[in-house]
Amino acid sequence: MIREDMVSSDLEALSFHINMKIATLKKALQLRNIGQEPSLKPMLGKIRHEMLLLHDLLNKMETEVQEQEKKKNLLKELQKAAERDQKEAQHLYENIPPHLPKPSQSCITGLTVKHEEQTKVAESKRVKKPMKEATPIKEISLITAEEFESVPTYMKGRLTYEQINAVVKDINKAVVDKYKILHQPLKSMSVPVRNLYHRFLEEETKETKGEFFIVEADIKQFTELKVDKRFHRILSILRHCRRMREVRGSRIVRYIIC
Template identity: 80%
Template structure:
């Protein structure tokens, strides 16, 4: 027999002997009256500990299920937000209102009057008003993608508050432009003429405002903080600038 095998056998036998000695010692300890109560308490504590471990394992499993459910809800909410944003950015134009001649035809007038109204409608088509375009709010994902040097200490809510105020200015301006000129008061007519003078070939068909409109329709101040937010809005493609005649026009994208 090789020496290594003999050493392994001796080690194995010594291990068994040591285990037997420890077992006999524990059995002897368990038979001592002074230690029986201690061993009994240890056994009770082990039972309680076992129950606690089982409860913890159950709680961990429930938390895992809840975490998976929350992730699914988050994905669903992100999908819904994306769809809502798409709908917001692609609102169909309003349908034209029915003409007086068509209403008259429906009330039961003769066919000849209906035919006579057809050429009149063809000569004077009703001008369809375009809906006023407003800038969409910045999403949380877009805010996170803005470089840190642009954001500084600006918050997500502060940026969207400025977007809402700018939209208020856009709506106020173009409601005036859509009014009949004869129905305007003198101050409103002055605003109307200023709006017309500020238009250029580059802003034709676009919705835009200038700093004077922001002062006219909102409480915003055109300060350094406001221009920092404008930089972020340009970065997120909510507005673009058109310069000319010493005037900066903020076109809604």
């Protein structure tokens, strides 16, 4: 009796398996017939196109996940380094010696004599030739994380905090290079530098008097930045964050450092 039940169950399983195979073959034949139907070919082409787009999107998502994973690992390393530094600082703070060693009398005497000699040399130099104080060149301060978060999304687009500050550094380089030339004596300039010097003077107006500013020609001259739509979007963000303002005139846009 048990053997008959086992044979029956095996036959039922075999029958079910054969029926599943037959159903699968029927579906495959139906799909093949659908693929050969002329009226359905455009739809199948669209489905194939959408599948390719979906495949590309999944690849991009995978790449983005990998990048985020790298950033997460870097942040973990930075966190560990900060915790080590904090522990070392706490250890130093808790173990400050109650009495620091005092300098010997010979050291004090030597330092006093040396200081007096340096003072006399400095005074003699000032008497011989008064030095002009160099005017500090004004630069754009970097955008903070809080400021970046406050920038409207439509202005930021896909721009990152690091990309904006990288452009700020390049703009500062252009400002410094330009005003170093303007602070040089004319006699020490080569012909190309003198031509730049005269261009800088021609671009000054009443609105820029006493201000530090650059134009697009300075960006191209002193940096490798591309003056394109992305660059102008970053300038809009810098204006929004009150890092610069524009003065227009004679078909030139002057970007004044705030």
